[in-house]
Amino acid sequence: MAKERAGGLLVVGDSMFFIHRARLAELAVMHRLPSVSTQTQWVEAGGLMSYAASLPDIYRRAASYVDKILKGAQPGDLPIEQPTKFEMVINLKTAKALGLTIPQTVILQADKVIE
Numbered sequence: 874m875a876k877e878r879a880g881g882l883l884v885v886g887d888s889m890f891f892i893h894r895a896r897l898a899e900l901a902v903m904h905r906l907p908s909v910s911t912q913t914q915w916v917e918a919g920g921l922m923s924y925a926a927s928l929p930d931i932y933r934r935a936a937s938y939v940d941k942i943l944k945g946a947q948p949g950d951l952p953i954e955q956p957t958k959f960e961m962v963i964n965l966k967t968a969k970a971l972g973l974t975i976p977q978t979v980i981l982q983a984d985k986v987i988e
Contacts, residue, residue: 875904884910884920894918902970916962916987921971926956960984 874882882901884890890897891912898919901908910916911925934954942948964987968975980986 874906879906882906882908884908884912884915886911886925894920898967902967905971907971907973908967913960913962913985916964916967916985919967920964921967921973922961922963924959924961927958927960930958931956963987 882897884894884897890910891914894912894915895918898908898915901921902919908915908920908922910920910923913923913925916923938948938951941951961983962985963975963980963983965975965980966988
């Protein structure tokens with residue numbers, strides 16, 4: 874990516890990338906690549922930011938489906954739902970290392986900020 878002068882790195886939710894998230898985040902910073910992921914753990918490992926559906930919210934909603942099914946509802950009769958709560962996490966330490974300034978308006982919208 875550095876050789877091809879990529880402008881950034883998008884890390885998808887894959888177990889291979891998850892296992893190596895710390896090393897990938899380190900390489901991204903070393904090569905001055907802003908990085909975005911769908912996993913909060915990416916930002917905690919040193920990535921720049923993540924934006925994705927809230928997993929705790931999805932799990933809670935899934936539990937309500939299980940409850941309805943256990944009470945006799947037919948799975949095929951239950952409506953398909955889409956996520957309604959999303960979370961944004963920003964790593965300001967990584968932003969600083971990349972020489973980026975995150976606007977205050979974006980920081981205020983974040984659900985979690987790592988400093």
